[in-house]
Amino acid sequence: MSADRRAALVQKRLVVVVKGYPRLSETFIAQELRGLELAGLDLVIVSLRHPTDKKRHAVHDEIAADLLYLPEYLHKEPLRVLRGLWAACRRPGFGATLRGWLSDLRRDPSRNRLRRFGQAAVLVAEWPKGGAWLHAHFIHTPASVADYAARIMQMGWTVSAHAKDIWTSPDWELSAKLNRVKWAVTCTEMGHKHLQSLADDPARVHLSYHGLNLDRFPPFTQSRPARDGSDPADPVQIVSVGRAVPKKGYDTLLYALALLPPDLHWRFSHLGGGGERENLQALAATLGIAGRIHWQGSVDQAEVLAAYRSSDLFALACRITADGDRDGLPNVLVEAASQGLACISTTISGIPELFRSGENGWLVPPDDAVALAAALKTAITAPGLRQQYGSAAAAKVRATLDYHHSVNQLVSLFAAEGLYP
Numbered sequence: 001m002s003a004d005r006r007a008a009l010v011q012k013r014l015v016v017v018v019k020g021y022p023r024l025s026e027t028f029i030a031q032e033l034r035g036l037e038l039a040g041l042d043l044v045i046v047s048l049r050h051p052t053d054k055k056r057h058a059v060h061d062e063i064a065a066d067l068l069y070l071p072e073y074l075h076k077e078p079l080r081v082l083r084g085l086w087a088a089c090r091r092p093g094f095g096a097t098l099r100g101w102l103s104d105l106r107r108d109p110s111r112n113r114l115r116r117f118g119q120a121a122v123l124v125a126e127w128p129k130g131g132a133w134l135h136a137h138f139i140h141t142p143a144s145v146a147d148y149a150a151r152i153m154q155m156g157w158t159v160s161a162h163a164k165d166i167w168t169s170p171d172w173e174l175s176a177k178l179n180r181v182k183w184a185v186t187c188t189e190m191g192h193k194h195l196q197s198l199a200d201d202p203a204r205v206h207l208s209y210h211g212l213n214l215d216r217f218p219p220f221t222q223s224r225p226a227r228d229g230s231d232p233a234d235p236v237q238i239v240s241v242g243r244a245v246p247k248k249g250y251d252t253l254l255y256a257l258a259l260l261p262p263d264l265h266w267r268f269s270h271l272g273g274g275g276e277r278e279n280l281q282a283l284a285a286t287l288g289i290a291g292r293i294h295w296q297g298s299v300d301q302a303e304v305l306a307a308y309r310s311s312d313l314f315a316l317a318c319r320i321t322a323d324g325d326r327d328g329l330p331n332v333l334v335e336a337a338s339q340g341l342a343c344i345s346t347t348i349s350g351i352p353e354l355f356r357s358g359e360n361g362w363l364v365p366p367d368d369a370v371a372l373a374a375a376l377k378t379a380i381t382a383p384g385l386r387q388q389y390g391s392a393a394a395a396k397v398r399a400t401l402d403y404h405h406s407v408n409q410l411v412s413l414f415a416a417e418g419l420y421p
Contacts (some may be wrong), residue, residue, distance in 0.1 A: 012132035020049035022060040035407035087125035120148035138167040163328035167242040188350030211403035227382040235265035241309040244274030249317030256372035258287035319366040337393035342386035360392035
C-alpha cells in the first residue's frame with residue numbers, strides 16, 4: 001500500500017482485552033501483540049488485573065501499545081464504575097445487554113459475573129480514541145468483558161481461546177459467545193474441534209498455533225555433554241519451566257524422580273513461581289530427593305533460554321485437573337524443543353501435536369509416576385537418544401511453529417474487519 005493511501009486511511013486501533021498484563025507466564029500473548037505491532041497494527045491493551053510478577057520479559061519493554069487498566073475490584077473504584085454505568089446506559093445497546101447479563105447472572109450468580117459487567121461498562125465509558133475493533137485473549141473472563149462491551153456499543157469483536165479458558169467454561173457460555181463473535185482462533189486441534197462443535201457456524205473457529213519467536217530462540221549449535229547418569233560428579237541435568245500449579249503435574253514428576261534407581265545420578269531444576277511450590281518442596285523432602293532439586297523461582301526469558309542450553313532433558317508432567325483445567329500445547333515445551341533439548345511430557349491436549357513418542361520425544365499417560373520414571377530412566381541413560389529426539393523436535397518446531405505464521409493469519413483476519421496494517 002502506498003504512503004498516500006496509508007495517509008488517506010483513518011488510523012483504526014485494535015483494542016485487546018487481556019486478563020492481566022504483563023504476565024511472565026503468558027509470553028505467547030506478548031510476542032503475538034508485538035508481532036501485530038511490527039506488522040503495522042496500532043494496539044491498545046486493556047487489562048482486567050494489575051501485574052503481580054516482579055520480573056518482566058524483554059518483549060514487554062518492546063511493546064508500544066497504550067495500556068488501560070480496568071477496575072480489578074469494583075468496590076475499590078466506585079465512582080469510576082458509576083461513571084461507566086452512566087455512560088453505558090445511554091448507549092442504544094445497553095438495555096438488551098443488561099437483559100442478557102441478567103440471564104447469565106441467573107445461571108452464574110457470582111461476584112465475577114458482577115465484576116465483568118462493571119468492567120465492561122468502564123471500558124465503554126473510557127473507550128480508547130480511535131478504537132475500531134475489540135479482541136479478547138481467553139474466551140472466559142476477558143471475553144465476557146469484551147462481549148458485554150461490544151453488545152453495549154453495538155460493534156463486532158473477536159477472541160483467541162487457549163486452554164484453561166476453554167475447558168473450565170460451561171458449554172452454554174462458550175456456545176453463546178461463539179455465536180456472537182465474528183471469529184475465534186484457538187491454538188490446538190483438540191480445542192479447535194471442541195469449539196467448532198459448540199458453534200452454530202464451525203467455519204468461524206480457526207486453528208492457529210501461536211508458535212514461537214525464533215529470533216529470540218536461535219538454534220543451539222553446541223554439543224551437549226554425553227552424560228548418562230553414571231558419574232556422581234557429573235549428573236544428568238533435568239529442567240522444567242512452569243508455574244507450580246496442579247495442572248502441571250509436578251507432584252507426579254517428583255514421585256517419578258523418587259522411583260529412579262539410587263545409583264542413577266541426576267539433578268532437577270524448577271523455574272517458575274506458583275502457589276504449590278512450598279507443598280512441592282515439602283513433598284520432595286518427604287521423598288528423600290530434596291538435595292537433588294533446585295527451586296529457582298520466577299525468571300525472565302533470557303534466564304529460561306540459558307537453562308534450556310545448560311540442561312540435558314526437559315520434563316513436564318501435564319494433567320487434566322478435576323475441574324477440567326489443562327494446558328494446550330505449553331509454550332515451554334516448544335521453547336525447549338527449539339533448543340534441541342530432549343523432552344518428556346504426557347499425552348494430553350495438544351502435546352501429541354508436536355511430539356511423537358519414540359520419534360522426537362517421550363510421552364506417557366498423565367498421573368502415571370511409574371511410566372514417567374521408566375521414560376526418565378531411559379532418557380537419562382541414553383545421551384545419544386536424547387540428541388536424536390532433541391534434533392528431530394527442533395526441526396519440527398522450526399518448520400511448523402514459527403510465530404510469524406500465526407501473526408500473518410491474524411493480520412489477514414483483522415484486515416478483513418477494516419484494520420489496515
